[in-house]
Amino acid sequence: MTSAYVLNGPNLNLLGTREPEIYGEKTLADVERSCLDVANELGWALQFRQTNREGELVDWIQEAGRAQSAGEAVGVVLNAAAYTHTSVALQDAIVGSGARVIELHISNVHRRESFRHHSYVSPVAAGIIIGFGVAGYPLALRALAALDAS
Ligand code: CA2
Numbered sequence: 733m734t735s736a737y738v739l740n741g742p743n744l745n746l747l748g749t750r751e752p753e754i755y756g757e758k759t760l761a762d763v764e765r766s767c768l769d770v771a772n773e774l775g776w777a778l779q780f781r782q783t784n785r786e787g788e789l790v791d792w793i794q795e796a797g798r799a800q801s802a803g804e805a806v807g808v809v810l811n812a813a814a815y816t817h818t819s820v821a822l823q824d825a826i827v828g829s830g831a832r833v834i835e836l837h838i839s840n841v842h843r844r845e846s847f848r849h850h851s852y853v854s855p856v857a858a859g860i861i862i863g864f865g866v867a868g869y870p871l872a873l874r875a876l877a878a879l880d881a882s
Contacts, residue, residue, distance in 0.1 A: 733777045735805045736873055737796040738767050740782035741789055741813035747838075747866075754839050758866045767809075770870040774877050776806060786815050790825040797829025806880050807832030807858070809872040816841075816851045823852040832879060834872045835860045 740760065748759035764780045771778040779796075783789055789812060799805035810833050812822055826833050833853065840863030841848040854860055859875055861868040 733775070734803075735777045735779050735799060736767075736771055736774075736876060737779045737792065737799075737805060737808040738764075738781070738869065738873070739789060739792050739796075739808055740780075740811050741786075741815045742784040744811060744813055745782050745784070756838070756865050763866050763869050766866070766870050767873060770873045774873065776873075779805075786819055786821060789815065789819075790821055793822070793825040793831050793833075794829045797825075797831035800831055807834065807876045809834050809836050809869065809876065810853060810857075811836045811838070812853055816853050817848055819852050823856050826853065826856045832876070833857045834875050834879075835862075836868050836872045837862045838865055838868060839863060 744760055747755055748757055760782060767780055768778050781792060793808060796805055796808045800807060808831050812819065815822055835851065835853045835857040858879055861872045861875065864871060
């Protein structure tokens with residue numbers, strides 16, 4: 733069965749516990765359930781993960797790229813959180829692995845502090861979903877399906 737990866741970076745385990753005015757009230761477990769509903773509808777297995785470690789995100793992107801090359805994965809929805817704005821290693825992992833990546837942010841980073849306006853992921857992403865709250869996650873899975881069909 734084809735897998736879709738949804739990879740979440742640092743502090744997203746805190747979703748729903750603090751800063752609801754920015755990130756809403758849903759928890760990461762709620763987000764996983766909404767992704768599972770769409771994955772089931774699309775006939776995909778779901779690899780939904782969160783880590784606070786940059787290297788672990790790199791490992792998972794490489795894993796997704798290998799699975800995609802083997803025809804076993806459709807791509808990655810990546811909310812790299814703060815590493816979006818700092819990590820050359822993530823950009824290198826995306827390019828080096830060939831993983832198809834949809835960059836996702838819950839908040840509209842362009843309405844926030846200027847340090848959030850730059851992304852190392854955007855130039856190597858297939859597409860970007862920003863500012864739709866956690867509703868962006870199922871949208872991003874549907875975007876992966878659309879890209880896969882095109
Ligand atoms: O809007 C997004 O999805 C972000 O990727 C979230 C990151 C932030 O650094 C990016 O600029 C934009 C922060 C994730 C931390 O999430 C928390 C959620 C609830 C409480 C505290 C942190």
